[in-house]
Amino acid sequence: EGVAGGGGGGGPGGGGARDGKGTGSAVGGGGGGKGGTLTKGGSGKATRSIEDIKLVFERNKGAIYAIYNRALRDDPALQGKVVLELKIAPSGAVEGLRIVSSELKAEELEKRLLARIRQFDFGAKDVDQMVVTWPVDFLPS
Numbered sequence: 001e002g003v004a005g006g007g008g009g010g011g012p013g014g015g016g017a018r019d020g021k022g023t024g025s026a027v028g029g030g031g032g033g034k035g036g037t038l039t040k041g042g043s044g045k046a047t048r049s050i051e052d053i054k055l056v057f058e059r060n061k062g063a064i065y066a067i068y069n070r071a072l073r074d075d076p077a078l079q080g081k082v083v084l085e086l087k088i089a090p091s092g093a094v095e096g097l098r099i100v101s102s103e104l105k106a107e108e109l110e111k112r113l114l115a116r117i118r119q120f121d122f123g124a125k126d127v128d129q130m131v132v133t134w135p136v137d138f139l140p141s
Contacts, residue, residue: 045126045127045128046125046126046127047127047128047130048088048122048125048127048130052122052123053088053122053132053134056120056121056122056123057120057134057136060116060117060120063116064113064116064117064136065138067109067112067113067116068109068113068138071106071108071109071112072140075106076140077140078104078106078109078138078140079103079104079138079139079140080102080103080104080105080137080138081101081102081103081135081136081137081138082099082101082102082103082104082110082113082135082136082138083099083100083101083102083133083134083135083136084097084098084099084100084117084133084134084135084136085097085098085099085100085131085132085133085134086117086131086132086134087129087130087131088122088129088130088131088132089129090124090125090126090127090128090129091124092121092122092123092124092125093121093122094117094118094119094120094122095129096131097114097117097118098114099114100133104138
């Protein structure tokens, strides 16, 4: 099990750091993930890189933050970090997903986020199933 770097944020004028401390601001609010932890399978096959995972989260950031911004209308003080654990199949499908920890304390929002993240497609690769722990920061703009 290795700890992976990463960077987050980004959006016009926002630009996240690439040293694992990125919090940039995105249009509509929110910072990016700060990296994640990869747990590799045991067969010795290649594994997905942290950059592959980050790219999929960046590609889907608009959908995630649209859900968050709708929830902000009901609770303008809603903010915090959510740490996710994803099991990604060789097919690229999300086979398992759970919240490891959440500062949001908003069950309905968390359910909607999980439903959306389950739809992510990481692309088929000749790799083992892998488990990724991934943090996402939600901050109002």
